Amino acid sequence: MKIGILGTGGIARVHIEALKKIPGAVVSAIAGRNYERTQKIAMEFGISSPYSSYEELIDEADLEAVINCTPNFLHAPLSIRALDRGHHVLCEKPMSTTTAEAEAMVKSAHNAGKLLMPAMCFRFEERTMMAAEIINEGRLGDIYYIKADFLRRDGQPGGWFTDSKTAGGGALLDIGVHILDLSMFLSNCGRPVSVKGQVFYHPAMMDGIIGTDKWVSVNQDGNRDVETFGTGLVAFDNGITINLEAGWNQHREKDLLSLAIYGTKGGLQIYPELRLFRNKDSKMVSEELENLIPEETENGRFKKQAQHFIQALKGETECTCPAEDGLKSVQIIENIYNSSIL
Numbered sequence: 094m095k096i097g098i099l100g101t102g103g104i105a106r107v108h109i110e111a112l113k114k115i116p117g118a119v120v121s122a123i124a125g126r127n128y129e130r131t132q133k134i135a136m137e138f139g140i141s142s143p144y145s146s147y148e149e150l151i152d153e154a155d156l157e158a159v160i161n162c163t164p165n166f167l168h169a170p171l172s173i174r175a176l177d178r179g180h181h182v183l184c185e186k187p188m189s190t191t192t193a194e195a196e197a198m199v200k201s202a203h204n205a206g207k208l209l210m211p212a213m214c215f216r217f218e219e220r221t222m223m224a225a226e227i228i229n230e231g232r233l234g235d236i237y238y239i240k241a242d243f244l245r246r247d248g249q250p251g252g253w254f255t256d257s258k259t260a261g262g263g264a265l266l267d268i269g270v271h272i273l274d275l276s277m278f279l280s281n282c283g284r285p286v287s288v289k290g291q292v293f294y295h296p297a298m299m300d301g302i303i304g305t306d307k308w309v310s311v312n313q314d315g316n317r318d319v320e321t322f323g324t325g326l327v328a329f330d331n332g333i334t335i336n337l338e339a340g341w342n343q344h345r346e347k348d349l350l351s352l353a354i355y356g357t358k359g360g361l362q363i364y365p366e367l368r369l370f371r372n373k374d375s376k377m378v379s380e381e382l383e384n385l386i387p388e389e390t391e392n393g394r395f396k397k398q399a400q401h402f403i404q405a406l407k408g409e410t411e412c413t414c415p416a417e418d419g420l421k422s423v424q425i426i427e428n429i430y431n432s433s434i435l
């Protein structure tokens with residue numbers, strides 16, 4: 094299975110590492126604007142065909158699939174081009190920057206008869222699988238409310254990530270999308286019927302702060318005109334409401350990744366630690382499940398994600414992460430942005 098990589102930044106490397114561990118998967122082409130960097134990565138990973146243009150790779154390379162690891166504004170145009178050329182596409186999150194783009198992507202995949210899968214890697218964590226099993230056994234009863242937080246203390250990435258022209262949005266579209274998608278996936282939440290939200294623009298809060306380089310983009314140029322914090326309340330047609338918060342530069346003790354799902358018979362905390370809350374012998378009890386989660390191997394969720402993509406495009410399994418789900422997340426976040434403007 095020959096796969097091409099669009100992009101040469103942080104996440105491109107993660108995908109290449111993951112694919113190396115999958116028998117039969119070969120990364121045979123890679124493209125980036127910076128040819129020197131592209132050649133260097135090609136040498137490092139033994140990729141035979143480096144390209145200096147994303148379009149050239151899509152049009153000319155002999156491939157079955159591409160992984161789109163470019164900045165958000167290129168997700169729709171490059172994925173559509175790849176689908177039209179007959180490639181299956183695994184597209185990094187967010188699937189696009191607008192609902193209109195996501196709809197066009199879904200349509201292209203349908204017309205081409207190819208798989209378009211948004212890369213929602215949190216779905217492929219061991220803890221997610223355990224949580225899904227507990228929920229699917231009906232142990233929470235009817236789910237009615239989800240609190241989903243992805244807050245970084247010092248994680249404003251800069252570069253294209255903070256420029257609305259290249260990113261399309263800020264913390265909500267960058268990290269909020271992960272926890273929103275996971276909430277919707279685990280709760281089987283139905284169709285969104287109401288979205289309210291508020292976004293805040295405080296990029297200058299990080300001026301003069303010497304941060305970690307954990308989250309930075311490969312290039313640091315770019316405007317800083319996207320939201321640094323956003324919150325949304327999303328109601329669905331089956332009675333579930335998600336309360337979402339995402340921020341890059343919160344003044345708080347440490348980063349917080351937190352997901353709590355409340356049902357009529359029980360509650361499940363997925364992050365920071367897996368715990369089930371339920372009734373037993375007329376009392377509410379807590380069950381610690383964290384140490385029952387199978388140990389996650391390095392790069393594990395990305396490997397499982399790539400394996401699932403490959404199996405799904407071969408028709409060996411149904412894709413559990415369809416493009417329509419990528420569209421739904423983008424549509425909700427777009428509505429949070431719109432609802433905070435009078």
Ligand SMILES: NC(=O)c1ccc[n+]([C@@H]2O[C@H](COP(=O)([O-])OP(=O)(O)OC[C@H]3O[C@@H](n4cnc5c(N)ncnc54)[C@H](OP(=O)(O)O)[C@@H]3O)[C@@H](O)[C@H]2O)c1
Pocket residue numbers: 100101102103104105125126127128130162163164165167185186187212214252253259267309310311312
């Ligand atoms: N699933 C996850 O957990 C996860 C984690 C991180 C990122 N991501 C997603 O992956 C995508 C890439 O993120 P990243 O962290 O890899 O970013 P990055 O490290 O900044 O790399 C971005 C890539 O795009 C190229 N690029 C940058 N600006 C460009 C522009 N204006 N026009 C065309 N190409 C440009 C960069 O290299 P050149 O300058 O050489 O072209 C590089 O190849 C994003 O959509 C992001 O949301 C997902």
